[in-house]
Amino acid sequence: METQNKIALITGGSRGLGKNAALKIASKGIDVIITYQSKKEDAAQTVQEITKMGVKAAALQLNVADTKSFDHFFSEVKATLESVFNAEKFDFLINNAGIGVHASFAETTEEQFDTLVNTHLKGAFFLTQKALALLNDGGGIINVSSGLARFALPGYAAYASMKGAMETLTKYQAKELGSRGIKSNIVAPGAIETDFGGGAVRDNAQLNAVIASQTALGRVGLPDDIGGVVAFLCTEDARWINAQRIEASGGMFI
Secondary structure: OOOOOOEEEEOOOOOHHHHHHHHHHHHOOOEEEEEEOOOHHHHHHHHHHHHOOOOOEEEEEOOOOOHHHHHHHHHHHHHHHHHHHOOOOEEEEEEOOOOOOOEOHHHOOHHHHHHHHHHHHHHHHHHHHHHHHHEEEEEEEEEEOOHHHOOOOOOEHHHHHHHHHHHHHHHHHHHHHHHHOOEEEEEEEOOEOOOHHHHHHHHOHHHHHHHHHOEOOOOOEOOHHHHHHHHHOOOHHHOOOOOOEEEEOOOEOO
């Protein structure tokens, strides 16, 4: 009888950091379910890349900002676990899906604020709550923060506030779910070259140079610098890490 692989569910896994994390998790021999909001082809491509690595994978559509869709989503997860993975539950939830909004504190609109709350805080809060019934005891929750919750760069007041809230929530999850052996940690990337927030860090040479000059390792981060940290937290080697904020920023603003 074949042994059951652990299974990770990662939101926003069709591109960027989420895709990199999904591939790194797969490289550890862990099966993966990714979610995508609109980029179905990208998600299918990621699934293909993962299955080539010898593990199982599936992609499901999800808008993390729409909490009313979560019951339907988890009924799809349950069906997918049974049909693709021959399993009833999964082991790791990675709340990765996100959007970037750049606006000064003085000019942030209520609409922008609500969009960020719904995506980064309310969505992650209730998605995790709904996931508890399908999450194996002894599993893990991995949230995603940002270096911007530790240092302040103008234009991210609302975004960073949501990440600060997620850092606090992570501790409460660890405390309250510990009786089930479920760990909760949060990874905080520094500035990364992706298409996040319109690709500013990647495409704006001046911004890129400024960040590199403020980073101890002398360059801007790449998705490859982050995915492995997330994957590590899904392994047995990380079993005693709990309630921690792990910043992966190359030493930004230290």
